[in-house]
Amino acid sequence: MSALSVSYVILFYAAIGILVVGLGSRILRYVKTPAPLKIPTMPAPVTKSGVVMRLGREVVFFESLFKSNKWTWIFGWLFHVSLLLAFFRHLRYVIGPDNILGMLIGLEIVQSFGKYASYTMVIGLLGLLGRRLFVERVRYISSPSDYLMLLLLLSIAATGMLMTFVSHIDIMQLRDFAVGLFILQPANVPDSPLILIHLALVALxxxxxxxxxxxxxxxxxxxxxxNQVDNAREQRHIADWAVPLDETRGNK
Amino acid sequence: MADFETPVLQKYPVIPSITIDAMKDSAPFVAKPEHQDPLGFPGELVDDWKDRAIEKMGELLGKYRSFQVYLDSCVKCGACTDKCHYFLGTTDPKNMPVARQDLLRSVYRRYFTFAGKYFPKLVGARDLTKEVLDEWYSYFHQCSQCRRCSVYCPYGIDTAEISMAAREILDSVGVGQKYCNEIIAKVHKVGNNLGLPEPALKDTLEGLEEDIEDDTGVKVRLPLDEKGADILLITPSADFFAEPHIDGLIGYAKVFHEAGVSWTLSSYASEAANFGMFIGSYENMQKVAMRIREAALDLGVKRIVHGECGHAWRVAYSFWNTLAGPFDFLDPNYPVPQHICEFTYDLIQKNKLRFDKSQNDHRVVTFHDSCNVARATRMGDKPGGQFEIPRAIIKTVCNNYVDMDPDTIKEGTYCCGGGGGLLTDDLMEIRVKGAMPRMQALNEVVEEHGVTNMAAICAICKSQFTKVLPYYKMGMDMIVSVHQLVSDALILTGQEVDDDEADEDAA
Structure with missing residues (x-):
C-alpha cells in the first residue's frame, strides 16, 4: 500500500472513532441529564404515540421551521432530503448487490435520485448561504464556523458532482477501499485528486x-x-436529584 | 411621559432592521442584600464570581437537559430572529432569541466545549468578564420567558430555559433582580406578592361581599380560611387589589355561588403567582408552591381551583405535581389543579349558569392569549383547550367577539411585554416597546371591527396593559378580566333583573 493510502486508512479510522465515541458520549450525556420539570411547548400531545408523531413530523418535515420561515424551510429541507438521497446512493460502495438491501440500492431510481440530488443539495446550501450573507438578522448571528460549515458541505457536494458528471473515477477501486475499511482489510485508495479531496472533507x-x-x-x-407528553396533572414527574428535596421542602 | 419614544404602530406587522445596542442601557434595579438573603443568595457580587458562575453553569448543565441540549443544538438558522416581541419593539439585535442565547452560549463554548477552548474566534466563544456579566443582567431581563421563539425553533430551543439559567447563575454570584427577589421574600414571609396580611385581606373580601350585595341584591360570600370547605381558590393577589383584576375575583365568587359549592381562600397561601420560576430557582419555586399544599391540608379541602394568572397557571398546571405533589389527598374526580375557566366552562356545558348576554352588548371583545397559558399549559382534556375554553366562555357571555390576527394569537400569541419578572417601573421602556406587536394587532381590530375591550386571564397581562395602553393612545380600561365579563352577564338566583337598566346598557 502506498503511503497515501495508509494515511487515508488512518484518517478514516480516526474519523470513525471520533464520530462514534464523540457522538456516543454526547448522547449518553443527554440521556443521563434529567429534565426535572415538564416543559413541552403547548399544545402538546397527551400520549406517547402522539409525541412520536410530533417528533416524526419535526424530523421528516421540519414542522416548526415551516411555521417560522418558508425560505429557510425550503432551503433547509431541500438540503437535508438531498443529503439523504445522496447517502442512499453512496451505500453501493459498501453493500454488494447480492442481497435485498443491495438490490434496492442498486435500483435505477435510487441511483438517479441520489445523482440528481446533488443539484438540489447545492441549491439548498447556496440558499442557506445566501440567507446568511444577505439577511441582516441572520448575518448578525453568524460566526465564521457557520459559513465554514456551509462551505465544507458545498465543497463535498461539488467534488462529488465533478466525479459523477465530469471526471469519473475508478469506482470499483473506491468500493474496495470502502469495504476494506469495514472488513479490516485496508485497500488502496483511488489516487484521483477529486476523490482524495472528497474523502478528506467527509472525514473532516x-x-x-x-x-x-x-x-x-x-x-x-x-x-x-x-419530546415530553402533556400529562403533568395526571402523572407526577420528578428528577432523581429533586427526590431528596421532597424530604426538606416544607412541613407537610 | 418618558425619556424614550413609544413605537409607532404600523398598519401591518413589519420586521425591522437591526439597531446595534439600542437597549444596552436597559437594566432593572439590582437586589440589595436584604432582598437576597431570604432567598439564600449572596448579598452582593462575590469576589470569586467568575469561578462561581462557571461552576454554577456546570452544575445546571448536569441538572437540566434542556439547558445542555439547547446550548449544543442551535444551528443559527435564524428562524427565531423575527419572533420576539422585544426585538420587534426595540430592534436591538441582542433581543433576537438566538442572539440572546448566544450571550450565554458563547461563554458555555469557551469553558465547556472543545471547539470553544481551542478555536474561540472560529465559533464565537468568549471569556466571562464583568462586561459579559453586565450584558447578561441587561438582556436576560429583556426576556419575558414567553416561549414564542420555542414554537418556531426546529429543535424546540426555549430561550426561557436559557434566561432562567442565566438569572440563576446571576443570583448565585450575588447579582439578583430587586423586583423579583423582593417579591419572593414577601411570599415566603407573608404569603403573597403584595405583602397583604390576613386582616387586610379579610377587610377587602368583606368589602367585596357588600359591593356584590349592593349591586345584585344577592348575598354572595368570599370566604377566607374556612376549614372544611370543598374548594380552595388560589388566585393572584392582584385580584384582591386592583382593577380590572378585582372584577374577575367577583366573577369567580358569583360562579362558585351559583354552582352551590363551598369554597375558601387562604390567608397563608394567598398568592397564585410564583416568581421562583422567573429566576429559575427550583428551590424557591418549590418553597412558594409548598404553601399551597400546606394550606390545602390545613383547610381540609377536596379540590384546588386556580384563578386567572398566566405564569402561575404554568407553575400550577405543569410544576405543582412535581414540586408539591402528590395531591392524593384531594378528590381524584377533579383535575388538580383546575383552572377557574375549566370550572366555569364545565358549568356552562351542564347548563347550570344563566346569562343575560345583552349586559355585555356595549362591548366588542377580543381575547389576548396569555403566553404562559397558551404555550405552557392546557385546559380541559384536549390539546388546545387553553385556547378554546376561554373563547367559549367569552362567546357564551358576549354577543360581540372577534379574534386578532391569527399570527398573534393562540400558540403564536405575543407576550404582553411585562411577563417574566419585568413588570416593574424600572423597566418601563422595554415594557412599552415589547408591547408593540400586541398593540399593533389590537389596534388593527379596533380600527376594523370596533373592538372596545381586550379580555385576558393573567394578572401580569392585565397590569401591564393597564399601564402601556395609554402609551399607544388607547384607554387603560380596555383591558378586562374574562370573569369580569362572566360576572356582568351572570344572572344570580334571586337576583332582580332590572329590564330598564339592561336596555340602557344596550343602547
Missing amino acids: LMIIFPVSKLLHAPGVFFSPTR
Missing part, C-alpha cells in the same frame, strides 16, 4: 460532528419541549 465532517452545531441531529430527539 465526521471529525467535527461531535464538537459542532451538527449536534442538532441528536439534539432534536432530546429536546424536552418536543
